[in-house]
Amino acid sequence: MARTLKLRIWRGDDKTGGLQDVTVEANHGEVVLDIIHRVQATQMGDLAVRWNCKAGKCGSCSMEINGKPRLACMTQVASYPEDETITITPLRAFPVIKDLVTDVSFNYKKAMEIPSVEMPADLKPGEPRMQQIDVERSQEFRKCIECFLCQDTCHVIRDHEENKKSFAGPRFFIRIAELDMHPLDMLRNRKKSAQEEHGLGMCNITKCCTEVCPEHIRITDNAIIPMKERVVDEKYDPVRWLGSKIRKREGIL
Amino acid sequence: MANVEKHSYDVVVIGAGGAGLRAAVEAREAGLSVAIVCKSLFGKAHTVMAEGGAAASMGNVNDNDNWMVHFRDTMRGGKFLNHYRMAELHAKEAPDRIWELEMWGALFDRTKEGKISQRNFGGHEYPRLAHVGDRTGLELIRTMQQRIVALQQKDKKEFGDAEKNLRVFAEVTITEILKENGKVAGAYGYRRESGGEILFEAPAVVIATGGVGKTFKITSNSWEGTGDGHALALKAGANLVDMEFLQFHPTGMVWPLSVKGILVTESVRGEGGILTNSLGERFMFKYIPDVFKDKYADNEAEADRWYLDQDNNRRPPELLPRDEVARAINAEVKAGRGTEHGGVFLDVSKRIPAEVIKKRLPSMWHQFYELAGVDITKEAMEVGPTCHYVMGGVEVEPDTAAAVGVEGLFAAGEVAGGMHGSNRLGGNSLTDLLVFGRRAGMGAVDYVKSHGKNPVSDATIAKAAAKIEAPFSRTGGENAYSLHQELQEVTHNLVGIIRTGSELQEAIEKIAEIRKRSANISVTGDRKFNPGFHLAFDLDNMLLVAESTAKSAIAREESRGGHTRDDFPGMNSTWRQVNHISSFDGEKVTVKPQPLAVLPKELFDLFDVHELEKYMTPEEIAKGGSN
Numbered sequence: 001m002a003r004t005l006k007l008r009i010w011r012g013d014d015k016t017g018g019l020q021d022v023t024v025e026a027n028h029g030e031v032v033l034d035i036i037h038r039v040q041a042t043q044m045g046d047l048a049v050r051w052n053c054k055a056g057k058c059g060s061c062s063m064e065i066n067g068k069p070r071l072a073c074m075t076q077v078a079s080y081p082e083d084e085t086i087t088i089t090p091l092r093a094f095p096v097i098k099d100l101v102t103d104v105s106f107n108y109k110k111a112m113e114i115p116s117v118e119m120p121a122d123l124k125p126g127e128p129r130m131q132q133i134d135v136e137r138s139q140e141f142r143k144c145i146e147c148f149l150c151q152d153t154c155h156v157i158r159d160h161e162e163n164k165k166s167f168a169g170p171r172f173f174i175r176i177a178e179l180d181m182h183p184l185d186m187l188r189n190r191k192k193s194a195q196e197e198h199g200l201g202m203c204n205i206t207k208c209c210t211e212v213c214p215e216h217i218r219i220t221d222n223a224i225i226p227m228k229e230r231v232v233d234e235k236y237d238p239v240r241w242l243g244s245k246i247r248k249r250e251g252i253l
Numbered sequence: 254m255a256n257v258e259k260h261s262y263d264v265v266v267i268g269a270g271g272a273g274l275r276a277a278v279e280a281r282e283a284g285l286s287v288a289i290v291c292k293s294l295f296g297k298a299h300t301v302m303a304e305g306g307a308a309a310s311m312g313n314v315n316d317n318d319n320w321m322v323h324f325r326d327t328m329r330g331g332k333f334l335n336h337y338r339m340a341e342l343h344a345k346e347a348p349d350r351i352w353e354l355e356m357w358g359a360l361f362d363r364t365k366e367g368k369i370s371q372r373n374f375g376g377h378e379y380p381r382l383a384h385v386g387d388r389t390g391l392e393l394i395r396t397m398q399q400r401i402v403a404l405q406q407k408d409k410k411e412f413g414d415a416e417k418n419l420r421v422f423a424e425v426t427i428t429e430i431l432k433e434n435g436k437v438a439g440a441y442g443y444r445r446e447s448g449g450e451i452l453f454e455a456p457a458v459v460i461a462t463g464g465v466g467k468t469f470k471i472t473s474n475s476w477e478g479t480g481d482g483h484a485l486a487l488k489a490g491a492n493l494v495d496m497e498f499l500q501f502h503p504t505g506m507v508w509p510l511s512v513k514g515i516l517v518t519e520s521v522r523g524e525g526g527i528l529t530n531s532l533g534e535r536f537m538f539k540y541i542p543d544v545f546k547d548k549y550a551d552n553e554a555e556a557d558r559w560y561l562d563q564d565n566n567r568r569p570p571e572l573l574p575r576d577e578v579a580r581a582i583n584a585e586v587k588a589g590r591g592t593e594h595g596g597v598f599l600d601v602s603k604r605i606p607a608e609v610i611k612k613r614l615p616s617m618w619h620q621f622y623e624l625a626g627v628d629i630t631k632e633a634m635e636v637g638p639t640c641h642y643v644m645g646g647v648e649v650e651p652d653t654a655a656a657v658g659v660e661g662l663f664a665a666g667e668v669a670g671g672m673h674g675s676n677r678l679g680g681n682s683l684t685d686l687l688v689f690g691r692r693a694g695m696g697a698v699d700y701v702k703s704h705g706k707n708p709v710s711d712a713t714i715a716k717a718a719a720k721i722e723a724p725f726s727r728t729g730g731e732n733a734y735s736l737h738q739e740l741q742e743v744t745h746n747l748v749g750i751i752r753t754g755s756e757l758q759e760a761i762e763k764i765a766e767i768r769k770r771s772a773n774i775s776v777t778g779d780r781k782f783n784p785g786f787h788l789a790f791d792l793d794n795m796l797l798v799a800e801s802t803a804k805s806a807i808a809r810e811e812s813r814g815g816h817t818r819d820d821f822p823g824m825n826s827t828w829r830q831v832n833h834i835s836s837f838d839g840e841k842v843t844v845k846p847q848p849l850a851v852l853p854k855e856l857f858d859l860f861d862v863h864e865l866e867k868y869m870t871p872e873e874i875a876k877g878g879s880n
Contacts, residue, residue: 029509046778116403129367
């Protein structure tokens with residue numbers, strides 16, 4: 001079942017670089033990351049690529065394959081026609097370090113800007129009681145493996161470096177939504193800060209992020225749109241916010 | 254030396270999985286400054302792979318559960334070779350560590366009463382594993398990661414700088430633990446991105462680097478599992494304990510390559526999956542040991558009836574304990590009846606309708622379909638034993654996680670030995686990380702407060718720097734990738750799941766040979782994010798681990814838990830009293846026996862004496878514990 005595969009791999013660093021043609025053997029059932037490893041072991045010993053679990057669980061091997069943001073460990077070679085040359089390039093939204101490795105520190109900076117969970121002051125370890133249905137909403141967002149493909153594909157920052165300062169991106173909208181829907185979190189105005197500090201308003205819900213999410217998190221429908229809809233309501237009605245928090249804690253909502 | 258990046262902290266934690274992050278939180282909350290060093294990006298550690306859950310006797314589902322029951326289960330699982338004190342601390346403290354995660358934002362699945370749900374798992378008497386679907390490890394790592402961020406945010410408010418006292422150094426490899434005056438003084442390494450060298454001055458170092466799976470050809474571990482911490486500790490003068498004990502899962506995928514090593518859960522066999530060899534024979538019937546003959550069917554008709562009527566039929570032999578299944582697969586392959594890729598076939602497709610498979614084994618079906626194009630509803634899988642977890646590790650003081658023999662060095666998590674004895678129970682790993690990660694943090698805090706700084710000398714730095722430069726100064730030498738593959742062949746074939754004395758002897762010689770050649774590795778390209786360069790250092794660690802494992806394995810003349818000797822098939826009560834201690838003199842690893850700590854009377858008395866008689870010598874039983 002072996003076939004000969006033509007690849008074009010982007011090689012270079014923050015200053016120069018370009019696509020290089022490589023021919024390599026591919027076996028039945030292999031994914032793009034397997035092929036990259038074979039290229040590394042046989043032809044380009046210093047080809048830089050990030051990867052960890054090779055099972056779609058850690059979100060390290062994010063790159064662009066034929067222009068689409070993808071996890072290399074979850075992309076089968078067989079999904080491309082026999083005669084097609086597969087082009088592999090680094091994530092476009094982030095600065096290149098070397099070859100397929102980019103500087104994703106933007107995301108860690110944004111993570112730092114989002115206030116952490118704030119527990120009720122009187123709550124002791126072992127005391128929380130929550131219903132499954134109430135934790136499931138936040139659990140969906142906690143499935144995120146931080147591959148940052150959603151960040152890469154988002155057109156607000158993909159080709160607009162200038163927007164990065166005021167736009168946290170889909171990964172952090174679901175983080176805010178997760179905390180906002182967390183049954184125990186007491187910090188108020190999360191939606192408002194999403195809008196005013198993290199650029200929620202710049203998203204025009206094209207759903208590109210949802211499409212590339214390997215965890216199939218409904219980023220747009222379940223996080224972004226509900227926050228957008230309610231951000232205005234709560235802005236003018238603090239009683240609504242308080243009510244929602246009390247209902248959450250009583251397990252009513 | 255002028256271009257070496259220099260940092261000074263109270264504590265340096267090597268490894269950012271569950272144990273490392275928990276240690277860092279503890280040390281920072283005690284007011285110390287902490288650096289966290291990790292080989293990959295923050296939040297990618299192998300902890301994310303844990304699926305089943307975290308074992309803690311909270312008693313949310315069955316209130317008969319308590320620490321004593323958990324302790325007993327852990328000791329049984331480890332075949333009583335565990336360090337009793339570690340198993341005791343773990344069982345006692347696990348519930349608090351889980352509840353604490355909840356206070357830091359973790360969202361576990363719930364019971365009807367709204368408590369943390371707990372599920373059954375092999376070897377646990379009661380439902381005990383806190384879980385989040387099948388992604389519990391991800392929840393744990395993310396919660397710890399977000400806790401670190403929360404502490405940094407607090408520091409930012411107080412000092413105006415989030416990273417002043419707690420900083421993550423991602424994509425940094427540590428090549429050496431530095432010592433001055435016989436005590437830990439820091440750590441030295443390089444940034445993977447740039448190849449630039451980096452020095453951490455710190456009186457205390459916590460090793461939390463995880464496992465050694467990449468030493469083996471087929472493993473469920475990620476690239477990071479190269480035994481770095483095991484090797485760093487050895488080289489710093491610490492000991493490893495019981496390195497012969499490795500947990501192999503009998504059914505890891507061996508082909509296609511894209512899923513090599515990935516576990517095929519036992520439930521595939523539980524749902525009706527059968528094992529066949531290349532001749533099409535359902536071979537497990539040939540491998541039923543005498544002690545199991547009354548419980549397992551010796552013919553296909555009865556085995557098949559069991560799925561419908563479990564009361565009146567014996568179980569199919571595919572459901573024998575893990576080590577028996579692995580031994581059988583191994584024997585078939587060695588007899589030349591394996592698949593082209595060195596495994597056997599595991600087939601569920603001919604026995605269960607496709608829609609039932611998809612319903613009962615959704616993540617298995619999805620995973621292999623997406624990752625490998627294998628449709629388990631239509632075709633057989635090729636499986637064989639895969640290296641999953643190392644029970645052996647750095648010898649530590651249970652209460653403080655301090656490494657025996659090196660002042661200022663601590664170890665926690667998979668890299669530490671003793672807790673799991675000869676075999677780890679599923680679910681005990683995640684709580685091990687938390688319980689001993691915290692204890693290592695506390696141990697480091699106490700040590701730093703009583704000892705203070707220990708500056709690193711220029712001579713020490715120069716020596717560490719020279720080692721990093723070495724592979725670049727050679728040309729036309731050995732290729733690290735090829736040597737790694739050779740090592741993996743040796744460990745897989747000769748130090749794998751079933752061992753014999755003669756093969757182990759051969760392995761020890763071959764590992765020494767590869768080690769000799771590895772001194773001549775040369776690297777192409779420059780220092781910037783160069784995987785060939787990175788592998789040269791990882792390989793050195795794996796070679797030390799393999800040597801320690803092979804030498805410990807040849808010394809232990811019995812079979813117990815994760816160590817099976819074909820030439821010594823039984824468990825031996827005299828061997829139970831022995832730990833194997835590996836040390837390193839700069840040239841070679843030496844393995845020596847050391848008496849296992851004796852179970853104190855109050856823990857001895859938790860067991861039925863007739864159960865202990867199966868494991869202990871009559872003299873030990875007569876003594877009834879240590880006091």
